[in-house]
Amino acid sequence: MKNVLVAGGGIGGTIVANRIAQKLGEEISRGEVTVSVFDRSEHHYYQPGFLLVSMGVMEPKETSLPEREVLDRRVKLYTGDKGTITKINVGDRQLITADGVIHRYDVLVLATGSHIQMDEVPGFSQGAETFFSLDGARKMLRAVQSFTGGDIVVDVALLPHKCPVAPLEITLMLDDYFRKKGIRDKVNIHYCYPIQGVFGIPNVNKMMLGLFESRGINIHSQFTLASVDAANKKIVSKEGEELRYDMLVAIPPHKGAQVIADSGLGDRRNWVPTDKYTLRLKDHDDVYVMGDTTDIPISKAGSTADYESYTVSHNVAVDIKGDGSKKTYPGSVFCYIATGMDQATYIKFDYNNPPTPPTPSQIHWWGKLAYNKLYWSIHARTLI
Amino acid sequence: MSSLKVYKSIDATSSSCSGPIGELSGAMNDALPSECVEIIVGDPATRDDVRVWAAKTGNRVVVDKEEQGKFRIIVEKVK
Numbered sequence: 001m002k003n004v005l006v007a008g009g010g011i012g013g014t015i016v017a018n019r020i021a022q023k024l025g026e027e028i029s030r031g032e033v034t035v036s037v038f039d040r041s042e043h044h045y046y047q048p049g050f051l052l053v054s055m056g057v058m059e060p061k062e063t064s065l066p067e068r069e070v071l072d073r074r075v076k077l078y079t080g081d082k083g084t085i086t087k088i089n090v091g092d093r094q095l096i097t098a099d100g101v102i103h104r105y106d107v108l109v110l111a112t113g114s115h116i117q118m119d120e121v122p123g124f125s126q127g128a129e130t131f132f133s134l135d136g137a138r139k140m141l142r143a144v145q146s147f148t149g150g151d152i153v154v155d156v157a158l159l160p161h162k163c164p165v166a167p168l169e170i171t172l173m174l175d176d177y178f179r180k181k182g183i184r185d186k187v188n189i190h191y192c193y194p195i196q197g198v199f200g201i202p203n204v205n206k207m208m209l210g211l212f213e214s215r216g217i218n219i220h221s222q223f224t225l226a227s228v229d230a231a232n233k234k235i236v237s238k239e240g241e242e243l244r245y246d247m248l249v250a251i252p253p254h255k256g257a258q259v260i261a262d263s264g265l266g267d268r269r270n271w272v273p274t275d276k277y278t279l280r281l282k283d284h285d286d287v288y289v290m291g292d293t294t295d296i297p298i299s300k301a302g303s304t305a306d307y308e309s310y311t312v313s314h315n316v317a318v319d320i321k322g323d324g325s326k327k328t329y330p331g332s333v334f335c336y337i338a339t340g341m342d343q344a345t346y347i348k349f350d351y352n353n354p355p356t357p358p359t360p361s362q363i364h365w366w367g368k369l370a371y372n373k374l375y376w377s378i379h380a381r382t383l384i
Numbered sequence: 385m386s387s388l389k390v391y392k393s394i395d396a397t398s399s400s401c402s403g404p405i406g407e408l409s410g411a412m413n414d415a416l417p418s419e420c421v422e423i424i425v426g427d428p429a430t431r432d433d434v435r436v437w438a439a440k441t442g443n444r445v446v447v448d449k450e451e452q453g454k455f456r457i458i459v460e461k462v463k
Contacts (some may be wrong), residue, residue, distance in 0.1 A: 160408045164401030195437070200403025222440070226408075267392055268414040276395065297400040297407045331398055345436035 002033045002320055005086055005105040008257075009039030009067045009077070010152050012305030013111035016380040018110075018258045019313030021072040024320060030072045033320055035077040037067070038097065040084045045134065046375050048302050049295040051166050054131035054140040055173050056342070058372065063134060071378045085112075090284055092106070107286055107316050110265075110272055112257035114162045114292035114300055120123045121157050126249035127230030128155075131170065132162065143247055144177065149186030150246030155235060156193050157225045158253040158293045159200070162292055162300045164346070166355070167191070167251045167339040168199060168208055174249075176340035183225055189216075190243060190275030192223035192235075198297070204347055207357055211339060253301070256293055271295035274349070277328040279312055288312045298351075306379060307332040336368035344368045388446060391419040397426040397454060404430050405437050410460065412443065415461045416461060420446065422458045431455040 004024070006017045016368040017037045027033040036240040040053045044067040052058035060274050068077055076082070088108070096104040108367040118125045154166040154171045187265075191198060191212065197205040198212060198219060212219055222345030234244045256270025265281070266272045273282040274294035281287035290312050291305035298304060311329040318324040338344045344364040347355035358364070378384055389449050391450050392411045396404035411421045425431055431448070438459045449457035 049426055067393075158413060159402040159406035160400075162439070195403065195405045195409055199405040200401055201399055202403075269410070276398075297394055297402065297404075301401075327407040333401075349399045354399045 001031070002027075003104060004033065004035045004104040004107045004109070004316055004379055005103060006037045006111060006318065007088065007095065007259075008111035008113055008115050008291075008293070009041065009044060009079075010111060010291070010305075011302040012113070012293070012309065013039065013109070014044055014067065014070055014380055015306055015382055016109055016111060016290060016309040016312050016316075016356065017075045017263060018072045018380075019309050020316050021074040022382065023313055023317035027320065034076060035074065036078060037071060038078045038083045038085050038095065038103075039067065040079065042067055042079045045384040046302075046372070046378070047132075048163060048303045048379075049339075049372055049375075050131050050134055050137040051163070051169055051173075052372065053130075053134065053137040054170070055142055057175060057369075059342070060138055062372075065376060070376065072381075079215070081100070085259050086262065088259060088265060088289055090265070090281070092285065105286075106213055107319050109316065110260075110281065110289045110293050111291050111305070113254060114254040115258075116162075117253045118250070119256050120226055120293055121228060121250075123228030123230045124252060125252050127228045127233065128248040128252075130250040130252060131166070132250075132252060138250070141383055144174070147178075147187070147247055151181060151188045151190060151244060152194060152247045152249065152364070153190045153235060153243055154251070155223070155225055156251040159194060160297070160300055161251055161254045163335075164200070164299055164301065165335050165337045167193075170249060171217060172211065172215065172339045175217060176342075179293075180341060182301070184199060190218045190245075191218055192225065192237070192243070193219070193221040194224045196222050201347070201349075201354060204355060205314060207345075211360075229273055251317075253364065254292075259344075260293070260372045266369050267295060269341065276331065278315070278326070279329050288316065298331055299335065301333060301335055303334045304332075307334075309382075319348045336364060336371060338365065338368060340365075388457065388460070389419045390422050391415040393424075394424040395424050396430070397424055405433055408434065408437065409441075412441070412459065412461055414421050417461050417463060420460045422447075422456065425455050425457065426453075428455065431457060434459070
């Protein structure tokens with residue numbers, strides 16, 4: 001019996017487990033292979049939907065389903081203490097879970113994700129809204145709907161973070177929301193970014209600078225957040241700039257999972273050293289890493305994990321069968337970018353071909369909504 | 385050269401949402417004073433961006449070499 005273990009039941013872990021089960025269906029039915037997913041939670045969250053929840057476009061209930069309903073029936077699921085991984089021992093090919101059980105693997109996939117660190121910036125938790133959690137998105141929606149005027153500051157604290165285009169999206173959606181509400185003249189929107197410009201890819205940055213200028217959005221960059229004074233509603237940058245706010249929207253720092261640190265596998269931010277082509281843990285041929293978990297400088301996004309899952313699932317199947325040629329990951333990423341409450345553009349790129357975002361349109365907005373709606377029925381269940 | 389303590393090495397030759405400077409700034413945030421971050425970039429304009437960023441943030445470029453059409457830059461965290 002060979003064991004394929006998947007650490008993490010988010011977008012990456014779920015999709016890759018389903019693809020592996022499809023590729024190893026015969027071996028599983030003959031009792032030669034097991035595929036298992038480990039996650040603390042019984043629920044699967046579609047985190048890209050939180051942005052739309054915070055602006056009232058999606059309902060909170062649309063962003064989660066029981067993980068068991070999403071996983072292929074041939075995949076075993078461990079949750080609660082049984083699914084909470086406390087240690088990964090790559091030397092002995094073991095996972096240890098909170099119930100004390102040792103799980104041995106032949107192939108391991110690390111998909112433990114990235115996690116927000118609101119407390120890393122003093123005052124963030126007390127003074128800011130954030131749509132990077134479901135509860136935060138719900139709370140932010142109430143703040144947006146009751147906002148009658150003043151200064152809104154969108155601050156990106158540290159790069160890289162999950163869903164890199166989300167700060168652009170929330171800024172442009174807020175702008176459009178208040179225009180449509182007829183009070184944009186009473187709202188000042190500020191965008192603070194820790195490097196020069198508003199985004200890291202040059203031609204996307206150029207397009208967004210033009211959009212921000214035409215919409216009257218104030219850009220503060222380079223603005224490296226130092227602290228938040230929640231009592232006096234102001235933020236201060238390491239460069240010495242001070243900004244007052246009536247609503248602060250936080251894009252908090254992110255880290256890899258704590259179990260990565262506890263297992264000595266990552267850097268100081270718990271990103272796992274990963275070969276950008278093979279998606280293997282460096283120096284280990286029986287451990288794959290995918291999604292937000294890696295240290296690959298690309299994009300911590302659901303689509304990245306989805307694209308990577310084709311490579312990882314294929315190569316896991318080859319490893320298990322001991323036959324076939326391996327695939328490499330070309331660096332594919334696809335992200336819709338909302339540019340308002342009814343328009344969007346998108347970026348599609350890989351390691352060798354930078355993106356060329358099309359002119360924003362309502363067509364791409366509907367594409368974004370359709371992608372979100374179809375996630376549960378098409379993408380998570382890997383029908384394509 | 386051998387005495388440099390390189391905390392992290394970044395291959396920034398491909399497209400990245402955070403961009404080379406975003407990846408560098410993130411790694412430098414986690415580096416300790418006197419530690420270094422190595423970054424490989426694919427064009428001279430990005431190399432210049434790294435140098436400007438290092439100067440602006442009070443950090444120090446200690447290695448800047450062109451190797452096989454790419455640029456290897458090592459930035460030391462000063463403060």
